[in-house]
Amino acid sequence: MLGNEASLGENVVKVIDMERSGATIAFDYFKDKILSPDVAVKHPSVHEEFERVRQLFLYTEDGDLWRWRFPNSKAFGSGLKDLNIEFDARKNPSLFDQVIACSFCLTLFLPAFLLYH
Helix, strand or coil: CCCCHHHCCCCCCCCCCCCCCHHHHHHHHHHHHHCCCCCCCCCHHHHHHHHHHHHHHHHHHHHHCCCCCCCCHHHHHHHHHHCCCCCCCCCCCCHHHHHHHHHHHHHHHHHHHHHHC
16 A cells, blocks of 8 residues: 555645656646646746646657657657756756756757657
8 A cells, every 4th residue: 555545634635656756747737736726827938838848758768658659759868867967856956947948948958859860
């Protein structure tokens, strides 16, 4: 058993999906929260940004689940690892800025990389 249901807090949602990685599960969870009718984020660019960033999460999932279905998936994972980013925000207070910069660079270079490699 993966834990006692009684030990979960009220604001904890347990998701077990053997077809998705934790990255895409978290992405979908927060995307749904941010784009819910209860939240006042209605600008089309927010929706477009989520779709653009989703590609990064799908590449991450492809490597996490050892599928390697996407073109150059192994190279993408290796390049991301080579950035040597500490993803624990407590240890790396500039994590948000690094991810934004990384996202910007990947937006510029990922399409060309996938096309020509």
